[in-house]
Amino acid sequence: MFGAVSVYALAQQKQQIGRIASLRLIDPAPRVIDGDTLEVAGSTVRTVGIDAPDDDLPQLKRLSAQTMAGLVQRDGGVECAASLFDVALRQEQQCRSPATSYGRLNLPCRLEKNGASLAATMVAQGYAVDYRRYSGGAYVKLMQQAARQRMGLWGQDYEGMRRLAVDRAGLPAGCPK
Template sequence: MLIHGFKKWPKNQKIALPILTIFAFGSLFNQLQGRQSEPTSIFVDNPRIIDGDTLEAADEKRVRLLGIDAPDDDGNGNVTKIAAQLYLEELVKRNGGMDCTSEFQDQPLTVEPICNKSRSSWGRLNMSCRFRSNGASVSATMVRHGYAVDYRRHSGLAYARFMKEAADEKRGLWSVNYEAMRNLAIERGQLPNSCS
């Protein structure tokens, strides 16, 4: 039975419909991907601090502070990880909620192109955050006070100057375990071959 105005598909074109369907779904997928890559902004009030560079909003969204890395747990009760976490908790208590965006707010501080601009990692949103009370960059504050290091591939060296000052003056964790912070800074200062 034929619908008025349509002819029967020739035998050699029976594959055309599945191919058109695949293209249609591909187009829809690309549109959705485009929406996910658009900048995202959220207000984080009273977050739960996971560690020195990760927090969890009330809706259980995890936010990774963009451009920095704080010490991670080494499985041996890592003092530097705990100290970075406690310092970020103290900052939040003092300064309150944060406005976070997937756009890199500290772009004017960069000295080289940012290699990795991914908006998420390990189920976390990669975001720049500023305290609403004073507009201070959370990432810059953590590095400036010696509780995190510049993460070059995500920062374009935006915080390298603050990190050097903190190391020279042995602020924060640089006075607790200089060698551990130095090693983390060296590791996070490397760029993968894909960035070169």
């Protein structure tokens, strides 16, 4: 019985991953939830490869969300799809990002008007940090430059952003280095 349930669960998971891999969401006016999460075409999407401040840094969380909202409004919305990850920026192998987490789809997003990576833009402007586990280090140099220049939140609370960056710089056990 247990074996049959396990096989069924694996088959369901494989189908879900297949659906998400081919999913393409476009929204001219997504609702920003926070600095790394938005609602795109009715689906909650977490931008893969970055992390923005959360409830433990409420002021920074609010500023990060405001910045993302300004970007998506200025640039005509977003497109989110698994095929949009910034592979060329990757410095190392990354851990496979789960298809979903906390009820959110994990997808890379681009700004509609100019095609810029939403993740790279948020990190370069200093409103999010590289999440090495899922980015493969794609945004480390952008993050380091933003920190050096005290861009965005790095100028507001350098120590808070530094702690977040350190927390997100490690790789879990079993993840390729």
